[in-house]
Every structure is written in C-alpha cells, then in structure tokens.
Amino acid sequence: MVKKIRVILAAGILLIFTACNGAIYEKSGADTVNDEKVITNEQGEPEEGTYAQREIILTRSSEYPESYLQEIMDTIKTVQEKNRKEYVSYLFVTDLHIDDTEQIKEAGYHALNAVVDVANNTDIDFVCVGGDLYSGKHAEDNGKQNAMELIQSISDILKNCDKPVFILHGNHDDNSFSGQINGELYFDPDYVINDDEWYSVTMANFSQYAQSYHNGYFYYDIPGKNVRVVCLNMSNADRTVADGENKEIGMLFYGYKDEQIQWLLEDAFSRPDCRYYIMDHDAFDYPEGYSAESNREVLQNILAAAYEKKPYDDGKFVKDFSAWSGQLMLMNVGHLHLERAYSDPDTGGLPILNTDREKLGNGLVWGNFGTKNYSTMRGRVAGEVTETIFNVVISQPGRVDIVRFGAGDDYYLEY
Numbered sequence: 408m409v410k411k412i413r414v415i416l417a418a419g420i421l422l423i424f425t426a427c428n429g430a431i432y433e434k435s436g437a438d439t440v441n442d443e444k445v446i447t448n449e450q451g452e453p454e455e456g457t458y459a460q461r462e463i464i465l466t467r468s469s470e471y472p473e474s475y476l477q478e479i480m481d482t483i484k485t486v487q488e489k490n491r492k493e494y495v496s497y498l499f500v501t502d503l504h505i506d507d508t509e510q511i512k513e514a515g516y517h518a519l520n521a522v523v524d525v526a527n528n529t530d531i532d533f534v535c536v537g538g539d540l541y542s543g544k545h546a547e548d549n550g551k552q553n554a555m556e557l558i559q560s561i562s563d564i565l566k567n568c569d570k571p572v573f574i575l576h577g578n579h580d581d582n583s584f585s586g587q588i589n590g591e592l593y594f595d596p597d598y599v600i601n602d603d604e605w606y607s608v609t610m611a612n613f614s615q616y617a618q619s620y621h622n623g624y625f626y627y628d629i630p631g632k633n634v635r636v637v638c639l640n641m642s643n644a645d646r647t648v649a650d651g652e653n654k655e656i657g658m659l660f661y662g663y664k665d666e667q668i669q670w671l672l673e674d675a676f677s678r679p680d681c682r683y684y685i686m687d688h689d690a691f692d693y694p695e696g697y698s699a700e701s702n703r704e705v706l707q708n709i710l711a712a713a714y715e716k717k718p719y720d721d722g723k724f725v726k727d728f729s730a731w732s733g734q735l736m737l738m739n740v741g742h743l744h745l746e747r748a749y750s751d752p753d754t755g756g757l758p759i760l761n762t763d764r765e766k767l768g769n770g771l772v773w774g775n776f777g778t779k780n781y782s783t784m785r786g787r788v789a790g791e792v793t794e795t796i797f798n799v800v801i802s803q804p805g806r807v808d809i810v811r812f813g814a815g816d817d818y819y820l821e822y
Contacts, residue, residue: 455800456492463792466527467567470520478792479524482812486529486799489808495634498526498641499645500698500797501537501741502764504596506557506793508547510789512765518795518813526570527811531799532629533616533636534570535560537741537762538577538688543657546588550680551598554582571616576611576623576640576657577688577742581605583656594652601646619674624667626675634682637675639706641689641742643667661689662701665723668709672726675732678711679681684802685710685738690761691754692779693742736802744770745781748809748820758807759820760800763815784814 463483468476500522505515526534540561547556558580565572580598586593602622605623610625612619617625623640643664644655664696676683687702697703705721712719713735718727737758744764751759763783764770770783795813807820 412681413616424739434777442461447482447725455491458487458490458492460487461528463528467579468519470564471517472790472792474562474790475517475558477793478596479521481488482799482810483524483528485526485810485817486531486801489801490530491803491812492530494801494803495629495632495682495736496529496531496755496799496801497636497684497796498531498534499537499686499739499760499762500523500535500765501575501688501762502539502744503536504539504542504563504576504764504766506560507766508543514553514789514794515765516564518765518797519561521795521812522797523564524762525566525799526568529799530740532632532634533573533627534568535573535636535638535686536565537686537739538641539574539579539741541575541579541582542572543579543582544588545582546585546592546598550585551600551604552580552594553626555600555608556606558605559612562609562612566612571627571629573616573625573627573638573686574613575638575688576605576609576642576684578642578657578661581644581646581657582618583653583658586656586658592660595658595805596646596651596653597650599646599653599656606725617759619670621670624670628678632682633680634684635675635678635687636684637671639685639687639689640667641687660677660701661693661695661697662703663706665702668705668717668724670798671706671730672709676731678727679732681733681742683713683733687738687740688742690742691751692761692776693757694774707754710738710757711753714755717755737807739800743776745772745783746815747779748818749780749806750820750822756822758820760798760807760809760820762798763796765796787814 430772503515505512541557583599585598591797592598616627618627619625626635626637628635642657644660646653691707709719712728717727718729739760741762743761746763747761749759750756769785772781772783792813797812799810801808
C-alpha cells in the first residue's frame with residue numbers, strides 16, 4: 408500500500424501528516440499554501456489567469472527518499488507561482504537508462520515517483536518521457552520479455568499521474584543493443600521489440616492521449632488551449648521481419664521514414680490557428696547514426712520553414728507555411744545527455760530545449776559540445792535529490808522558464 412502524505416504549508420511551517428501513523432514533521436522556510444490561496448495584485452484581488460494554490464497531497468512519498476520532500480515542495484511552489492492559464496507547461500524527463508546498474512535503477516524509480524507527485528500537485532498540461540527509458544541490452548534468456556516488463560514497470564508508475572502522459576521512443580528502446588552483448592542477436596526478432604510490442608507497454612497505457620498514433624509517433628490536443636503537442640519517433644526503423652530477421656533496428660537506424668514526414672505535414676500540422684509543441688528524443692546536433700535516408704535534415708528544414716512561415720519544397724515533400732495559420736513554439740529533446748536552451752539558427756531560430764539525462768552519474772560535455780554552450784551536472788549523489796534531473800517547462804510567447812528538479816538550477820530563455 409502506498410503511503411499518502413498530506414502537506415499543508417502554513418505560517419512559514421511545513422506540516423507533513425503521514426496517513427499511516429499520524430506522525431507530524433516540521434520544516435521551516437515555507438510560505439502559506441492551501442486550497443483557497445491565489446496570486447493577488449497590489450489591491451489584494453486575484454490576478455486574472457493565475458492558478459489557485461492547492462492543498463498538496465503526496466501519494467508516492469514512500470517510493471523516494473525523505474531528502475526529496477523539500478525539493479518537491481519548492482518545485483511545486485515555483486511552478487504554481489510562475490505558471491498562468493494562458494501559458495503551456497509540462498514536465499520533461501529523459502534518458503533514464505534505468506537498467507544500467509541497480510543503483511541507477513533505484514534512482515530512476517525514485518525520480519518517476521517524484522514526477523507523479525510534482526505533476527499531480529501542479530497545473531501543468533502534460534508529462535513527457537523523452538526516450539531511452541533503458542539501455543536495451545537484454546541478451547539473457549527471455550531478454551525481450553524482461554525488457555518489456557521493465558518498460559511496463561515505468562508505465563505503471565506513470566499511470567498514477569492525473570495529467571496526460573507521453574512516452575517517446577529512443578534509439579535504445581527496442582532492445583537491439585542486446586547485439587552488443589551477443590553479436591548473434593543483431594536483427595533477431597526474438598530480442599528486438601517491434602512497434603506493436605512497444606505500443607503495448609507504453610502508450611497503450613495512455614491511449615486517450617495518443618491521437619493519430621502510428622508506429623511510435625502521435626499528437627495530442629490540449630483541451631481548452633488550442634495547443635497541439637506533436638510527439639515524434641526518431642527511432643522509426645522498419646522492424647518488419649523477413650527471412651527470420653528484422654529489416655532494421657533502432658541501434659543502426661536513427662531517423663524518420665517518409666510516412667512520418669508526410670504525416671507531420673498533412674495530419675499533425677493540419678489544425679488551424681494552433682500553437683504547436685514538438686517533443687522528440689533526437690537532437691539535431693547529435694553526430695552519429697544517420698544517413699541520407701534518415702530524413703533528419705528534411706525534418707530540421709521543415710521545422711525551420713514552419714517557424715519562419717516560409718514555403719517548403721524539396722521535390723518530395725511540399726507545404727506552404729507562408730499561408731499556415733499555425734504557430735510553432737518550441738522543440739524539446741534529449742539524447743545528448745546534455746542541457747541547453749537555444750534559439751537554433753539552423754532551425755530558423757526555433758527555440759530548442761535539450762534536457763540533461765535523468766540517469767544517475769557524473770556526465771561530461773563530450774565532443775565539441777562545450778563550444779556550443781551545452782552543459783551537464785556533476786557531483787550527483789545516490790540517495791539524495793541530486794541523484795536525479797527533470798525539468799518543468801513553462802512556455803509563454805518570447806520566453807521559456809525551466810524549473811529544475813534535482814541537480815542544477817532554474818533558468819530561462821528569452822527569444
């Protein structure tokens with residue numbers, strides 16, 4: 408049974424009541440929060456468009472260390488203060504690689520349970536898991552089944568969210584890296600998770616949020632906001648089986664099939680007078696794993712044309728964005744295990760957020776990424792809140808606020 412904690416912030420004291428034994432813990436330094444409080448103007452009247460603060464109920468607190476509690480409270484408070492009803496806000500966690508070690512797995516499950524409590528106690532619009540849930544190296548007997556059970560365990564935690572949940576496909580997520588452990592398993596359909604199997608342990612659990620679903624890519628329309636979230640699949644390999652082998656695998660194909668690009672242009676971008684948010688695992692700066700058939704540059708050029716409202720025509724794909732009533736707002740990705748918020752000139756100035764990995768460990772800024780203003784967090788400690796990283800993103804025209812949970816600080820991008 409999951410222990411519930413009811414939190415009331417009053418008179419500068421944080422009172423935490425545990426439902427199982429009635430114990431009360433006190434922590435100082437908090438502000439008043441209750442069901443009735445809203446942000447007020449100088450006259451003491453509620454500001455139009457603000458969210459009411461709420462009584463905070465932590466339903467997953469038995470599943471992460473007590474050291475997380477203050478960070479959870481601070482994150483909820485900051486998000487509720489910064490957010491407005493006309494903004495778009497969401498939680499983005501990526502690159503868990505949750506099966507690398509037992510310590511990394513424990514930290515990853517801590518983080519996922521914290522995600523639920525932060526999401527359920529704020530007025531964000533959705534939660535997005537940005538891919539590479541695990542490292543995809545299950546080469547043991549029943550390796551594919553074990554990998555699918557691991558993915559399902561992540562979905563089972565996220566089913567406790569009262570917000571829409573999107574799970575993106577990363578390049579590790581089809582278990583094809585099992586071939587690095589046993590070379591005979593490359594392209595083996597008994598080990599490679601196909602598209603239907605991936606759906607069964609991910610978005611099948613959240614099917615009401617996966618509109619126009621095709622092989623790992625889909626969109627969702629946020630009710631009441633005229634906003635469409637487009638979730639892409641950068642691991643859009645052809646995993647059909649011929650002569651006992653998969654045609655392609657995620658380890659060796661990074662990119663977007665023609666069908667996904669056409670879907671983006673004709674279906675996903677079809678809603679008029681709409682703000683669009685792109686969620687993806689891929690980062691355009693990633694230097695490996697791509698070929699001319701990946702449509703990676705095609706996607707980048709399409710997004711540039713959409714953001715700049717220019718016609719696009721490469722001889723295969725055509726859309727006149729100069730007459731498009733939509734507005735492309737930003738793109739959020741993972742993959743690099745690095746952090747950056749940037750108006751990307753190679754994508755027409757589109758704001759692109761690259762979120763650092765959730766996976767516990769001391770990362771490094773590899774390759775030439777240090778010259779491109781990427782960063783990563785070091786000094787992360789297992790069992791402390793610094794063991795994890797995820798972002799709450801609050802988007803308004805001309806500005807994006809990134810509220811950091813775990814290792815690192817809040818920051819923002821103006822564009």
